[in-house]
Amino acid sequence: MPLSRLSVCLKCGAELYVCRLCEFHDPKLRQGCREDRAEHVQEKQRANFCEFFQPRPGAHTVRDWAPAQAARNQLEALFGVGKPDTAADPKRAELDKLFGNKPKT
Numbered sequence: 001m002p003l004s005r006l007s008v009c010l011k012c013g014a015e016l017y018v019c020r021l022c023e024f025h026d027p028k029l030r031q032g033c034r035e036d037r038a039e040h041v042q043e044k045q046r047a048n049f050c051e052f053f054q055p056r057p058g059a060h061t062v063r064d065w066a067p068a069q070a071a072r073n074q075l076e077a078l079f080g081v082g083k084p085d086t087a088a089d090p091k092r093a094e095l096d097k098l099f100g101n102k103p104k105t
Contacts, residue, residue: 003055005047016055019044023054 007016019025024035031040035052075081095101 003053005049015045015047017047017053019048019050019053021056021059022050022052023056024052025056 003017005017008014009016019032019041022033024033024038025044026032026034027044031038032044033041033052038050038052041048041050
């Protein structure tokens with residue numbers, strides 16, 4: 001389906017004719033585009049006048065964040081993010097007593 005420069009998402013109102021939804025968009029490149037002849041666009045999430053725009057297949061699908069959240073939860077468990085619970089950790093309570101640290105509340 002062809003998109004005009006002013007096309008917006010009917011659900012959220014986001015602009016659709018943007019670099020980030022283009023097949024040629026590649027954030028790893030200096031200019032952010034694999035098309036050599038395209039002019040540089042500063043704002044990749046705003047509508048532009050690029051004549052090489054091709055909607056990327058699957059650009060409209062919602063990203064599944066479950067794997068990222070699971071990895072984040074594992075990292076938090078590994079590094080003990082959050083305040084220490086001295087009641088649940090008797091060794092921590094002994095260290096606090098030895099060095100005179102007061103438990104954070």
